[in-house]
Amino acid sequence: MEINAAQVKELRETTGAGIMDCKQALQEAGGETDKAMRILREKGLAGAQKKAGRTAADGVIDSYIHLNNRIGVLLEVNCETDFVARNEDFRAMVHDIAMHIAASKPLFVSSEEVPQEVLAEEKEINRSRALKEGKPENVVDKIVEGRMKKYYEEVCLLDQPFVKDPDITIGELVKRTIAAVGENVVVRRFARFQVGESAGE
Amino acid sequence: MEINAAQVKELRETTGAGIMDCKQALQEAGGETDKAMRILREKGLAGAQKKAGRTAADGVIDSYIHLNNRIGVLLEVNCETDFVARNEDFRAMVHDIAMHIAASKPLFVSSEEVPQEVLAEEKEINRSRALKEGKPENVVDKIVEGRMKKYYEEVCLLDQPFVKDPDITIGELVKRTIAAVGENVVVRRFARFQVGESAGE
Numbered sequence: 001m002e003i004n005a006a007q008v009k010e011l012r013e014t015t016g017a018g019i020m021d022c023k024q025a026l027q028e029a030g031g032e033t034d035k036a037m038r039i040l041r042e043k044g045l046a047g048a049q050k051k052a053g054r055t056a057a058d059g060v061i062d063s064y065i066h067l068n069n070r071i072g073v074l075l076e077v078n079c080e081t082d083f084v085a086r087n088e089d090f091r092a093m094v095h096d097i098a099m100h101i102a103a104s105k106p107l108f109v110s111s112e113e114v115p116q117e118v119l120a121e122e123k124e125i126n127r128s129r130a131l132k133e134g135k136p137e138n139v140v141d142k143i144v145e146g147r148m149k150k151y152y153e154e155v156c157l158l159d160q161p162f163v164k165d166p167d168i169t170i171g172e173l174v175k176r177t178i179a180a181v182g183e184n185v186v187v188r189r190f191a192r193f194q195v196g197e198s199a200g201e
Numbered sequence: 202m203e204i205n206a207a208q209v210k211e212l213r214e215t216t217g218a219g220i221m222d223c224k225q226a227l228q229e230a231g232g233e234t235d236k237a238m239r240i241l242r243e244k245g246l247a248g249a250q251k252k253a254g255r256t257a258a259d260g261v262i263d264s265y266i267h268l269n270n271r272i273g274v275l276l277e278v279n280c281e282t283d284f285v286a287r288n289e290d291f292r293a294m295v296h297d298i299a300m301h302i303a304a305s306k307p308l309f310v311s312s313e314e315v316p317q318e319v320l321a322e323e324k325e326i327n328r329s330r331a332l333k334e335g336k337p338e339n340v341v342d343k344i345v346e347g348r349m350k351k352y353y354e355e356v357c358l359l360d361q362p363f364v365k366d367p368d369i370t371i372g373e374l375v376k377r378t379i380a381a382v383g384e385n386v387v388v389r390r391f392a393r394f395q396v397g398e399s400a401g402e
Binding site for chain 1: 258259260261262263264267269270272273274275276277279287291292300359390394395396397
């Protein structure tokens with residue numbers, strides 16, 4: 001059956017589960033939100049959001065070196081305990097994210113990290129572009145909003161589609177791991193170096 | 202025989218060779234600068250300085266992960282050609298430097314990278330300290346200069362003593378590699394992450 005985007009959005013906000021998980025749960029539940037929520041809880045995919053506030057002070061540093069040492073990534077992902085830091089699935093996720101960063105070149109971990117001046121410039125560019133394209137003033141804001149979402153998907157790690165499974169974002173991959181390991185997991189920071197790129201890139 | 206610091210300094214500036222190499226060459230030369238310079242040239246240790254101006258656009262990215270993934274280093278070292286980038290000795294030096302960074306926690310590649318405000322604050326602290334210790338005004342500048350040198354040795358990678366051979370600095374290790382491979386080598390940048398350290402550390 002067809003599930004509408006508003007339902008998926010609502011379920012995501014309530015449960016903290018990923019888009020595709022919510023969509024699938026709603027389909028299984030015949031479109032009933034309460035039933036979908038129970039399905040997600042049974043799968044261990046709901047409840048992740050509540051854990052996202054807890055301190056994540058343990059974790060691992062991982063690296064990924066690519067193309068005969070011409071690209072390199074260093075990544076810190078935090079969790080709450082040494083037990084999870086040593087967990088194989090957790091470490092596999094961390095390594096997948098490091099590999100993803102090498103391929104997808106994010107500039108920031110999340111949209112909150114994008115500096116105000118970069119954001120303002122990007123919005124201005126999209127506003128001018130929309131106006132030049134002859135869009136009416138009253139829809140320009142909506143168009144700019146849509147293009148900013150696209151911009152985040154391009155430059156923010158958590159909003160990027162995961163290279164190994166483009167149906168989910170890295171943010172959703174992290175949420176699945178939170179649900180699986182049962183404690184908060186936070187992508188803290190990364191560095192990505194490429195030989196020959198100019199400073200600040 | 203005893204070699205004085207001024208002689209070593211002069212020879213270093215002329216040849217670009219490291220402190221210990223210059224000192225040893227001067228000892229072998231019985232204190233004669235011209236002879237010492239010839240000794241350095243014969244060893245392939247002089248002439249490095251001249252090469253240090255050339256473009257270093259090739260290179261490698263390397264990483265070093267330590268303490269069960271609790272410390273990680275990402276490092277870019279540039280050279281001029283793909284030939285040197287694939288050279289085993291060059292790569293061994295790069296890996297040694299990555300390991301050194303994990304152990305010695307530098308904050309900057311070189312003294313030129315220390316931000317002006319950090320430098321000004323550090324100088325002010327050392328000046329106040331010297332005055333409080335009751336040092337006369339006319340020697341305070343010299344004392345501050347000496348303590349700034351110590352500060353650089355603590356926080357600047359190129360000024361730090363190499364952990365695997367504390368008789369030379371990382372800067373001297375790089376110069377030796379320049380002399381050995383015959384082209385310019387530049388430590389471009391590094392990142393060092395440690396689990397649990399607070400932001401900005």
